[in-house]
Amino acid sequence: MHYLLTFRSLTYAQRAARILERAGVTAAVSRVPKAASTRGCAYCVTVPARYREKAMALLAGADLKPERVLLRHPDGTLEAAV
Amino acid sequence: MIYLDSAATTLQKPASVAYAVAEAMRTMSSPGRGGYESAMLAADTVLDCRTALADMFCVKRPEQVVFTSSATHGLNIAIRSLIGPGDRVVISGYEHNAVWRPLWGLGADIRVAASPLFRPEEAIRAFRERLPGAKAAVCTQVSNVFGYILPVEEIAALCRREGVPLIVDASQGAGAVGLDFDGLGCAWAAMPGHKGLLGPQGTGVLLCREPGEPLLRGGTGSMSAEPDMPDVLPDRLEAGTHNVPGIAGLLAGVRWLERETCPAVLAHERELLEAFSNALPRDGRVRQFRAPDKDIQTGVLSVQIGDMDCEEAAARLGEKGVAVRAGLHCAPLAHKTAGTLERGTVRFSFSPFNTYREAVAAAEAVKDILG
Numbered sequence: 001m002h003y004l005l006t007f008r009s010l011t012y013a014q015r016a017a018r019i020l021e022r023a024g025v026t027a028a029v030s031r032v033p034k035a036a037s038t039r040g041c042a043y044c045v046t047v048p049a050r051y052r053e054k055a056m057a058l059l060a061g062a063d064l065k066p067e068r069v070l071l072r073h074p075d076g077t078l079e080a081a082v
Numbered sequence: 083m084i085y086l087d088s089a090a091t092t093l094q095k096p097a098s099v100a101y102a103v104a105e106a107m108r109t110m111s112s113p114g115r116g117g118y119e120s121a122m123l124a125a126d127t128v129l130d131c132r133t134a135l136a137d138m139f140c141v142k143r144p145e146q147v148v149f150t151s152s153a154t155h156g157l158n159i160a161i162r163s164l165i166g167p168g169d170r171v172v173i174s175g176y177e178h179n180a181v182w183r184p185l186w187g188l189g190a191d192i193r194v195a196a197s198p199l200f201r202p203e204e205a206i207r208a209f210r211e212r213l214p215g216a217k218a219a220v221c222t223q224v225s226n227v228f229g230y231i232l233p234v235e236e237i238a239a240l241c242r243r244e245g246v247p248l249i250v251d252a253s254q255g256a257g258a259v260g261l262d263f264d265g266l267g268c269a270w271a272a273m274p275g276h277k278g279l280l281g282p283q284g285t286g287v288l289l290c291r292e293p294g295e296p297l298l299r300g301g302t303g304s305m306s307a308e309p310d311m312p313d314v315l316p317d318r319l320e321a322g323t324h325n326v327p328g329i330a331g332l333l334a335g336v337r338w339l340e341r342e343t344c345p346a347v348l349a350h351e352r353e354l355l356e357a358f359s360n361a362l363p364r365d366g367r368v369r370q371f372r373a374p375d376k377d378i379q380t381g382v383l384s385v386q387i388g389d390m391d392c393e394e395a396a397a398r399l400g401e402k403g404v405a406v407r408a409g410l411h412c413a414p415l416a417h418k419t420a421g422t423l424e425r426g427t428v429r430f431s432f433s434p435f436n437t438y439r440e441a442v443a444a445a446e447a448v449k450d451i452l453g
Contacts, residue, residue: 011317
């Protein structure tokens with residue numbers, strides 16, 4: 001399973017991915033699935049589920065707060081994470 | 083040709099700049115418009131350029147670096163974000179039309195903190211007297227006509243003390259004179275990409291403290307279901323497709339400066355100015371506007387040649403293969419302040435790619451046209 005961390009700007013998503021990659025967290029920037037985008041086009045960073053806590057801590061340290069955190073299940077469905 | 087008009091635009095660039103432009107045109111599409119390889123390659127290049135510029139100008143976050151089409155574009159955004167009709171604005175006596183005209187067009191109450199050329203203490207005093215009650219201040223870092231480095235650090239300190247937001251026009255300083263955006267605490271700083279930063283024409287940079295007011299509205303590739311522009315930087319101020327080849331070229335220029343260093347570039351340009359100046363006739367026929375203290379002048383020298391009309395002098399120098407700019411240099415205010423509004427000047431501006439031999443040859447060309 002993976003988490004999708006959505007951001008309001010591509011620049012934020014890119015910065016987040018670079019910070020995570022530098023810390024050894026696999027992170028990929030991609031478009032947010034249409035069904036999950038509440039305000040139109042957006043970008044997200046996908047991280048393996050096991051890295052969620054580490055990723056959130058790293059991003060908080062860089063003052064980069066994702067707009068939303070979504071859990072992507074193996075069947076592709078998305079669920080808002082608390 | 084001996085190109086000495088780098089204060090207008092640098093003609094000679096590092097070879098890597100043209101290569102980067104060509105590569106971007108061949109391999110990169112539009113950032114923020116897709117998730118495929120060419121779009122993400124473009125996005126990575128754009129972020130690399132933002133990050134490099136943030137490092138160079140001491141900006142905390144790369145998203146505070148906004149790409150514009152020119153310094154003028156950036157200054158218009160900054161001015162319209164801070165200033166409305168009737169607002170009192172203090173500007174230096176050396177501002178370019180890129181500052182003066184937008185303020186005039188807005189109907190701002192423009193107060194000119196005029197001070198004599200190459201007298202930084204006087205400039206500080208002029209700002210100190212006029213800042214109380216001002217809505218904003220604008221100060222050029224370096225006069226495009228005279229290469230005069232204004233005391234921006236001290237003026238920024240005065241602005242902080244008075245709570246007046248400061249816009250810095252870094253058009254002539256970027257790439258040579260350092261600018262500590264966070265340290266100065268200025269609200270905005272604008273610069274072109276095609277002068278000292280050695281990028282292509284059509285590139286500009288705006289350093290932002292706050293998101294500000296968009297000059298253009300349109301697609302950003304983000305929050306597209308909303309009618310208003312995104313409220314976050316850089317998207318809020320970057321409507322429309324990015325000039326990716328230009329930004330890629332700008333990045334190559336900035337990388338070259340990182341290697342060579344801005345202080346070394348400034349030192350080189352000052353050496354050439356000195357060589358040129360020393361080789362000019364010393365019999366009073368050439369009036370040089372040269373600072374008594376070389377630390378307050380970049381590699382830009384304005385002169386008046388005999389009784390010649392400055393445009394005629396520039397044309398005759400052009401016939402001899404020396405490319406210079408004459409007239410008012412889009413800065414009538416600077417000429418008025420310095421007392422050269424009637425005659426204008428001929429401006430010689432050096433770049434990292436000029437040589438000592440060229441500087442001396444340009445001085446010989448001046449002697450030739452004097453006869």
